[in-house]
Amino acid sequence: MSDLQSLLTAQIVPPERAADYLRAMDIEVEDLYASIAEGVRCAEELDHFAPPTAPGLMRWVGVVAELRRRLAATGRWLPDDRRGQPISRHLESRRTLAVMSGDWATGSPH
Template identity: 45%
Template structure:
């Protein structure tokens, strides 16, 4: 298991610095917000007549599709599907990015441990995270500051857009894990916290508010 550095924990990039930091990876915050809004629209069209997993599933599908399309339009990213896991890969630098539903700690800047995946993930995610793991980089090389060398970029690896649809908002962050074990992230190298996305229609709540896909068991009858 890979453990976080106990001396400082993850590097936290606050919302007011997020746009500048992500621009160094050729990621536009506007593309992220457009993807989140697409997901909200899709989830909002789901009713009680649909399967119980539908709202969380269609939200994820639309977030993935719109984000990958937006990144590709800028020419620096291309889509890839290792083990059928939809990701975007930077065409020049060693970045990959994929959206994933997070738990209630997502986007909470002062959370002591940071977010977990809302549901445990499989082999493809584990391979992506652990294959791209690097030794921890000094904190001062990750935090944006006026003394940084021009053009200095964030660390390479498998990054994730985590989103959590809570009451009245979707909390967001783009973060780089330090490891993955037992279907869950084991900690974070860098957490880039974004401002929460607010829905336009506050009177209508999609069915996946406060959670994600629902596990269910099929029992044989007879």
């Protein structure tokens, strides 16, 4: 399977099923929310001297670091890197999780 194959088969889970879907993947919803909050905190630490792309970058860095930290703390996930892409591998299922995305809300609105 090529690296792009996983992108082609990505699933979009509706919000009402997200918590159950995450739990089935051995991810606690609370860990996801805490990771997002950490990303927001990292982005908010910047001032107007930061580059315009810095808020989105720092938000992503905070989310990735906190989520990998929390997943690793369970003892069931192992942080790893795939050619520079930070991932977490589930030790039992061998699933791989990567936090990679961007849209109109990424970065600074200014």
